[in-house]
Amino acid sequence: MQPTVPTRARNGGDPPQASLHRALRCARQGWPVHPLAPGRKTPAANCADCQGSRHTHDGCACLAEGRPCHGFYAATLDEERIRRWWGSNPNYGVGVACGPAGLVVIDIDAHTTRLADRDRLLPGIAIPDTIDLTGLESGFHTIAVLAALHEEPSPADDDTTLRVRTPSGGLHVWYRTRPGHRMLSSTGAGKKRALAWQVDVRGLGGYIVTPGTVTAGGTYAVQDGARVPRLLPTWLSAELERTGHREPPVVASTAPVAVPSRAAQAISRARGLRGSTTGSALDRTIATVLADVHACAAVPEGASFSEKLNRAAFTMGGLVAAGRLSVQAAEDHLTAAAEHARPGQARRAHGIIRSGMAAGHQRPLHTGGHT
Structure with missing residues (x-):
């Protein structure tokens, strides 16, 4: 897939059919897609029944019946369903379910917030009090420090893979995962797992906004360099595994499986x-x-x-x-x-x-x- 940034429509959204075409391109690449709310980066709203009962995706009849409820849990490769969804609302944005797509996206933020405590900047890596943290202000800095510890360039500078600038000034760096090495999602401030302060991980259990999507804040714009995701670098894969992002392997029973x-x-x-x-x-x-x-x-x-x-x-x-x-x-x-x-x-x-x-x-x- 070679994402393109469409010409912005007069109403501030995508041109007619642009989202549908983007969704179909992703699906044909093997990336399951789901609708995003028009002009936003969040999933489309659930149907009235799902909103009223507030149940989870698990066992929801809407998913079995092909309705776009419960965000990335509804993601599909079915072109007929995709055409029906975006045909009913051409202004839907496009999200990709990262885990089923075999993708992991490093989401680097540049929020103006107070610097986190030293033990939260790079989880599991001690930063002595003697080190001056002046100038450390965003995820661009923390991911660069993490890469430097491995004597590697920052993913933010990796022009060998797809990189997408977000309307808020952040950066999405797209990678493919190795078979059997799927990575779990996290936020940079997460207590259960985290890669670095102000660096989120979009993987299994999460989704990513497709390049070219237009929101009220602006366009998700492809940056110079490669226009397709490359294989996740070895050092970054090791860091994700160290920080608890690797999906636990499924251990099959050693007992014979009875065939129904x-x-x-x-x-x-x-x-x-x-x-x-x-x-x-x-x-x-x-x-x-x-x-x-x-x-x-x-x-x-x-x-x-x-x-x-x-x-x-x-x-x-x-x-x-x-x-x-x-x-x-x-x-x-x-x-x-x-x-x-x-x-x-x-x-x-x-x-x-x-x-x-x-x-x-x-x-x-x-x-x-x-x-």
């Missing part, structure tokens, strides 16, 4: 595939695709079940599009795996499966592998 009867029935139906692949080869492919979903059964919470089911559904949609599997067989496999991992959440799983398969259907898988 519905899954066995689905495998039986799947043997009537349309291609030249043998049933056993297809079974092995399906088992690999569903492995991460099945493993969620061993972890009641924090296993990223929704994302893993969405990824499996995306791949199964590709198998269907390539003629290697019927729609019904794919849905049966996914439903059985979801029921095994999260019993009693069929409605939630159905929405994820439907969205993921629809997106995957746009990318047929003609090989024996999976994505």
Whole structure:
């Protein structure tokens, strides 16, 4: 994706269809998107029912039914859904759910506030009282100091990756994460985890505003240099892990996983595939695709079940599009795996499966592998 900054419309927002086109470009890049409130950097408002009951995203029927409630939890790759959302309100901004997109964004702030205590400037790194802190005023300074300790340039100066200037004078530095190395979100003042004072981390559990988005405060403008995110530098990855940002690995049970009867029935139906692949080869492919979903059964919470089911559904949609599997067989496999991992959440799983398969259907898988 090569983000472009559109010409600002007379009403102070994006030109007609600019947000829709930006959302579609992101989705085609594999970055799930969700609407932002017009002219703002915050998610679009929940529907009246969600506002009235004040429930969380977990189990909300709106997500399964394709409504843009609960912010980044509604993020999708489904182009039909995206066109419906932005077609109903072309003034929506575009947010990207960082974790599912495989992104981590270093959000450097330049707020005018009182300097934090020494032990909060660089969490876990002692700053002796003998060091003069005069001139240390923002996140641009603290991230530069952290980089200097590693004899590396500051991410703010990293023109080999996508950098976006924010209307408030801050900077978003976009990176891709390595497979299996997703990073959690945090704020620079967070007590649970933090990278540096006035430096937020946008990762799993957070979202980022797309470049080119226009708000009341101004435009999120791409800076000179690279226009796509590069792989997260090793030193910065190590610092994020040191400060507690690395997503804990999912430890699968060592006991044999019992295959539910519905899954066995689905495998039986799947043997009537349309291609030249043998049933056993297809079974092995399906088992690999569903492995991460099945493993969620061993972890009641924090296993990223929704994302893993969405990824499996995306791949199964590709198998269907390539003629290697019927729609019904794919849905049966996914439903059985979801029921095994999260019993009693069929409605939630159905929405994820439907969205993921629809997106995957746009990318047929003609090989024996999976994505």
